[in-house]
Amino acid sequence: IPGVYRNRAVLGMLPAALGQARFSDDPRTPLVDSTTLTVFGVESDTVFVEQLICNGQPLVLDGRPYGASFLWEDGSTGPLLTVSSAGEYQLAVFDGCQPSFVFFTVVEGDFIEARFPDDKVSIHLGEEYRIEPILSNSGDTLIIGWNDPLGNSLSCTDCLTPTAKPLDHTLYTLRVSNGLCADTALLTFLVDKSRRIYAPTAFSPNGDGRNDYFFLQSPDFGILRSLSVFDRWGNQVFHSTEAALNEASSGWDGQVRGKPAAAGPYLWTAEIEFIGEIREVFAREVNLVR
Template sequence: GGQAYTVTITDAAGCELVETIAVDNPKEVVASIESATDVSCAEGSDGTATAIASGGVEPYSYSWGANTGSQNTPTASGLAEGTYFVTVADANGCQAVVSTTIDQPEPLGVGFVSEKVDCFGASTGSLSAQAEGGTAPYTYVWSTGQQGKVIDALAAGTYTVTIFDANGCELIETSEVFQPEAPLAALFEADDVSCFGREDGVIYLDPSGGTPPYTFSIDGEHFVGTTQLVGLEAGEYNVWMRDSRGCEYITSEILILEPEPLSVDLGPDLRIDMGETAVLDAEVSAPVVSYEWIPLGPEGLNCYDCFDPETDALFNPATYELVVTDENGCTAEDRINVFVHKDRLVLVPPAFSPNSDSHNDRLLVHGKSGTTVTLFQVYDRWGELVFEAGDFPVNDPNIGWDGSFKGELMNSGVFIWYVEVRYVDGVEETFKGSTTLIR
């Protein structure tokens, strides 16, 4: 409200005039912030604030703080994040002060998930971007021309993404797609088969590149995790190598050799007479370091590790096996049978002529050398013993009947003989027959 004032005016004559004057007060000046816009992008300065005034006496003047650049309009613009004050004055200089705060969004940021390329030189990588801060929603534009949070079918390399938020704020960042440091490869060595026909070849592998662990196969189907492939026969091999991400590499041809076959030949079976010995002779296809003779029975040899042993005297068939070994430990074997001809025939001539002509003068016992006559008897036709001898070898020209009895020459006639013999193998046998004495 206002206030009434009374004034009395008196002149020189003492006359008075009394008047009442009412003086009114203006309303209080009031200032407020009508509107404010926050900063669009972090660290930006496009915020605004608009002040309005009431009360007091128009017109009003506006004076913003120094952090606005001392703007003097109702609306301050180009504002960064912060608190701003404005002083409003009316025509009488009455003032009011009001403040406002301008905010800004969080800075735009991005996180990446990179999926590496499976195999060196391939295009199987991918990138995923996830924006944060700013003002959602976001738009993603990649250096490949693709749009969206995720791009795939990428080769190894560096990729750039530009992200725009709802306010048009922009962020440019890069990320990388990796690949294995080197392509799959393998160095290799091979051990040849030790002996012809064996399956003991080995391939040794030294893998590199790709993504461990590795598996290996010689047929492309059955894979193992060892770098030594064993139990291989002679031949040509390619090894498939596979890493943990399914990448494959095939080696060049790996050759596993084998030596020529080692063989030994003892020749055809042998045949000897009873009591004789046999020399065994081996024909070997290559140099060897050892001979091992194995009698497959009780019969022995004069040596068991030589090239050409001699058998014991044989009275029965025998079989011998030879195993030869070369410097690689390879072996070969053969067998030979030695058959024994058992000639047990004992002969006494059917006639003899003891006439001192040095031809057929004695009745002798003939047979296979080595046979012993244990008893030799001659009888006349009346059964009288006219000659007897024993324990002498067959074919002995000095032991036989000379056609006499008790110092007297016997007349021509037929005589009966009886022989007991023992062969070299200990078998005993008897024979009997007749002979004619011729004068």
């Protein structure tokens, strides 16, 4: 402790014949000339730093803003110390001869975690998919943000369960925060761009309400730009344009100029425009059964 101190020894119970001057190492020996000691304190700065650790993730404590050389309480001498749990961590820093002390208080933030049941989702082009992440949050606040690389393929970017309709493979990033801690989760969408067309190989236009029409079906969004049917000699017996898929009324009813067509094989061709302004031509055979 800084201050001024004096030393004096005392020696007693001696015979008078010994006189007044004596050498002695007894701490009780009287000393005429006292020794004065002045103790000077060393100036030092103490810094207290509080930092947050989240979800058990490593946290790096940085001593560089406080000095040029370092000594952590665990004996390490680098400027950085990586910790993985809450607690008190002490650092002595030196800049020339003046030591300083930094006390890091690491506190645990409110836990938050986001994840998906699967990190990959496969859909067909044009399909929608409702995203349902699994969320754990011990905080009172929830802030949600989605990164939509395609720009408009999510129904919302600030809700927890958006509906996705991507037109291409994409990687969505979900970031959640409770104001203290945050977490991110990644979800990959794989988009199958093959076009699916279902056409009957036979139909029976006999008015019984079953298979009375030849028409094209598809679960993929598209417009039937044209549909033509030809007999075995190449004569066109049916033609329609700008019709709808999946509707019997847009197909052939088995009539040729108002009369029942003959039973047998017929060739059909169709041009369909799918989502994304992609057009494809299909050609197959269908049997008319009487």
